[in-house]
Amino acid sequence: MLDTVTKLPAAPPRFNLSFDKSAYIAPQYPVSVRKTKGGFRSTGIGWEDLQHMSVRNSRCDNRPKQAAMPEWARHDKLIGELAVSFLENRIRLQPIAGATLKERRDRAMKELAALRPHYNVTLTNCCQRYVELKNTNPRDKRLRKLEIQIENLDTQLLILDKSIGIIVSIIYMYWRANMDSVGVALALGIKPPHVRTILCRLQSLWEKLQDPNYVPRYVMSYRQRAENDARRKLRQEELALQRQARQQAYIVAPGKVYGRLTVLGLHVDVVPVDVISTVEPRSLVAYGPYGRKRELWIENKYLEPTGFRKAIMRCDPAFESWDCKCECGKQITVNTTKLRQSEVTSCNFCK
Numbered sequence: 001m002l003d004t005v006t007k008l009p010a011a012p013p014r015f016n017l018s019f020d021k022s023a024y025i026a027p028q029y030p031v032s033v034r035k036t037k038g039g040f041r042s043t044g045i046g047w048e049d050l051q052h053m054s055v056r057n058s059r060c061d062n063r064p065k066q067a068a069m070p071e072w073a074r075h076d077k078l079i080g081e082l083a084v085s086f087l088e089n090r091i092r093l094q095p096i097a098g099a100t101l102k103e104r105r106d107r108a109m110k111e112l113a114a115l116r117p118h119y120n121v122t123l124t125n126c127c128q129r130y131v132e133l134k135n136t137n138p139r140d141k142r143l144r145k146l147e148i149q150i151e152n153l154d155t156q157l158l159i160l161d162k163s164i165g166i167i168v169s170i171i172y173m174y175w176r177a178n179m180d181s182v183g184v185a186l187a188l189g190i191k192p193p194h195v196r197t198i199l200c201r202l203q204s205l206w207e208k209l210q211d212p213n214y215v216p217r218y219v220m221s222y223r224q225r226a227e228n229d230a231r232r233k234l235r236q237e238e239l240a241l242q243r244q245a246r247q248q249a250y251i252v253a254p255g256k257v258y259g260r261l262t263v264l265g266l267h268v269d270v271v272p273v274d275v276i277s278t279v280e281p282r283s284l285v286a287y288g289p290y291g292r293k294r295e296l297w298i299e300n301k302y303l304e305p306t307g308f309r310k311a312i313m314r315c316d317p318a319f320e321s322w323d324c325k326c327e328c329g330k331q332i333t334v335n336t337t338k339l340r341q342s343e344v345t346s347c348n349f350c351k
Helices: 047-051 076-090 101-113 116-136 142-158 163-176 181-188 192-209 222-250 336-340
Strands: 033-036 039-042 261-266 269-274 295-303 308-315 321-325 331-335
Touching: 076 101, 076 163, 076 192, 101 163, 116 142, 163 181, 163 192, 181 192, 261 331, 321 336, 331 336
Parallel strands: none
Antiparallel strands: 033 039, 261 321, 269 308, 295 308, 321 331
16 A cells, blocks of 8 residues: 655745854854964954953852742732831831822832931941051951941942832842842842841741731830830949949959958069079069069169079069968968959968
8 A cells, every 4th residue: 555645835935034154153262263264263352351351140040949939029019018018117117007009118218318317427437437446456356347337337328229129129039030149149239148138037027927916116105115225224234233343353452352361462572583684673584483474673682692683573463462361360372363263262271
């Protein structure tokens, strides 16, 4: 049995056909030269030009995110409501009953714009403080804290006029365009931690809004504010008293009592000292009975012919000792550190 063959009609003519040579050309590097029949073919870009160029790629992460897309990120209406509620919650602004979403947004943006003078003054003070510390002590640990605070204030001023747009852009790029926090930060000109912080706070606010017992930040009666202020003031006074008590316990002075010991005064030794140098007596480096240590000379008594000098010496504050009297009448010498830490509270006979 022979197979049947069906003859199809001819295809209609197409007059706009063209051959795209670029579809078959191998990709070129920014700096490349190729030899052709007529000579050489180059991109016209040199290494010096490439060093002054910047390539910006969109950080699109195709991997699945650790958390699934929340429900509020799937609907435009929920995104708008959550973004406006986020701004109102941040500045403790009570929503107006019956106001539209646009009216609430304009009101929140107006309140945010009123905060700009405050941010400007704070940023100026931080910069002045940073310059003073940098000139006086470049290794001060407070410089790093001031740098972080200045960066945060600068970011706040940057997004102050377009807060609602940045919040919506973060939601769209992170959840819908599947970009990571680094790519979103590069696109918006902010820091990646700021992106992650806003996303976390949006999710936290959404969960609170779903709770029927949630109390917004602006809801606080006068009595509650007064109670909070009184409680905060009382706590500050308690901390001040504790700090003062710690400072008093740290200071060792004559008359203070540590257990059975009463401090009489600072201990002073009269010991022979090997003369190391012939400069002023108060700047001599001396070898005491406990090895080499820095000591301050108080008064020279006499110089023996053997080369030894007897003097009244006072040790460095780290090695100071105190004359203490026990309840039994015995007098002993105790190191400052042992008195502060209550390691010695009596003489050997009263233990």
